[in-house]
Amino acid sequence: MNIEHLIYFITTVKYSSFTKAANSLFISQSTISKAIRSLEHMFSIEIVDRTSKKFKLTSEGEIFYHSAVKIVQQYKDERQLLETRLVSRSGTLILGVPPVTITIVHKILADYQLAYPNIQLRVLEIGANKVYSLLKTGAIDVGILIHPVNDAELINYPVIKSEVVCVTNEKHAVSKECNITWKMLKEKKFYLLNDTFMLHDRVMSCCKSNGFMPNIILESAQWDLLIEAVCTSDGVTFLPKPIVDKFCFNKVHQFSVHKPDLLWIPTVTYHREKFITTPIKLFLEFIKKKSYLEKNREEFLFCV
Known part of the structure; x- marks a missing residue:
C-alpha cells in the first residue's frame, strides 16, 4: 500500500x-x-x-x-x-570481542566511550568463532574477527597487524633454535586456546598442512593460563605477539614459526545487511579516523 x-x-x-x-x-x-x-x-x-x-x-x-x-x-x-x-548520539552498541583481542583493543573502546558517553557499550568477551556465529544471526552489532574472513556477507575493517608467535619457557629446547618451522614442533606438547577461537583453527590448519596432528595437552579460553602452563612445562603455546610483548615479555621466550607464517590481524566486522544505527555508524567512523590511527601507526593498519 x-x-x-x-x-x-x-x-x-x-x-x-x-x-x-x-x-x-x-x-x-x-x-x-x-x-x-x-x-x-x-x-x-x-x-x-x-x-x-x-x-x-x-x-x-x-x-x-x-x-x-x-x-x-x-x-x-x-x-x-x-x-x-x-x-541521536545515544543508544546501545553490542560488540563481540575475543578475550585475547580485548586486551589490545581496549583503548579503542575506552576512547569511543569517552567520545560518546550517552551510548551504552555492551561487550561480549567470547571466542572469535562464536563472534562469527552471532554476527551471522544478527545477535550482535559489530564483532572483532581474525583476518582473513572469507564471507561475502560480512564487511571487514582491519585495525591491527601483527603475528602469532610460539611461546615457550626460556629453558625449552626449541627456544635455542633459529628459523623455527611447524615441522620442528611435531613432537612438542601443545597448549592451545580452545576451539571457540579462530586462532585455534589456524594453528590446527598449519599443523595439518605440515602433515601432523598436534599433541594437545591443554585447551583453555584463558591465555594467561596457557602462559603459566608453558612456564612450568616443556610445552608450547601460540599467542598474538602484542599480548606476549605487553604482559609477559620477560617471563617467556617467543619466536616466529614459518612455513607458513601465521599473521594476526584483528578486523572490525559487521553484517552487510545489518541496519546501521547511529551507535554502529559512529563506531565504524571512529575506528576509521585517520587521526586516531596516526597516533598508533606502529600497530594500526590504514583502514579507510
Missing part, C-alpha cells in the same frame, strides 16, 4: 473536493483521481460515490477513511521516532 495514496485520499475528504485537495498538495487533480482508483482497485471496493453531485463517500469509503487516518498517523509517529533515534 502506498502511503502517499492514503494521504491524497484523506486530504480529498478533508476538503470534500478533488480540486482543492490537488491545490493544497501541489499536484494535479488527475494524480489524486488515479491514487483513489488504485486504492479502490486494491480492495475491490468503491470509496467515493461518483453518482452524487457533491463529494460523498460510500459506506465502505467511510470505514476506509477512519482506518486510513489511523494508518497515516501511525506512519508519521513511527517515522518521527526513527528520525529521532537515527540522529
Whole structure:
C-alpha cells in the first residue's frame, strides 16, 4: 500500500473536493483521481460515490477513511521516532570481542566511550568463532574477527597487524633454535586456546598442512593460563605477539614459526545487511579516523 495514496485520499475528504485537495498538495487533480482508483482497485471496493453531485463517500469509503487516518498517523509517529533515534548520539552498541583481542583493543573502546558517553557499550568477551556465529544471526552489532574472513556477507575493517608467535619457557629446547618451522614442533606438547577461537583453527590448519596432528595437552579460553602452563612445562603455546610483548615479555621466550607464517590481524566486522544505527555508524567512523590511527601507526593498519 502506498502511503502517499492514503494521504491524497484523506486530504480529498478533508476538503470534500478533488480540486482543492490537488491545490493544497501541489499536484494535479488527475494524480489524486488515479491514487483513489488504485486504492479502490486494491480492495475491490468503491470509496467515493461518483453518482452524487457533491463529494460523498460510500459506506465502505467511510470505514476506509477512519482506518486510513489511523494508518497515516501511525506512519508519521513511527517515522518521527526513527528520525529521532537515527540522529541521536545515544543508544546501545553490542560488540563481540575475543578475550585475547580485548586486551589490545581496549583503548579503542575506552576512547569511543569517552567520545560518546550517552551510548551504552555492551561487550561480549567470547571466542572469535562464536563472534562469527552471532554476527551471522544478527545477535550482535559489530564483532572483532581474525583476518582473513572469507564471507561475502560480512564487511571487514582491519585495525591491527601483527603475528602469532610460539611461546615457550626460556629453558625449552626449541627456544635455542633459529628459523623455527611447524615441522620442528611435531613432537612438542601443545597448549592451545580452545576451539571457540579462530586462532585455534589456524594453528590446527598449519599443523595439518605440515602433515601432523598436534599433541594437545591443554585447551583453555584463558591465555594467561596457557602462559603459566608453558612456564612450568616443556610445552608450547601460540599467542598474538602484542599480548606476549605487553604482559609477559620477560617471563617467556617467543619466536616466529614459518612455513607458513601465521599473521594476526584483528578486523572490525559487521553484517552487510545489518541496519546501521547511529551507535554502529559512529563506531565504524571512529575506528576509521585517520587521526586516531596516526597516533598508533606502529600497530594500526590504514583502514579507510
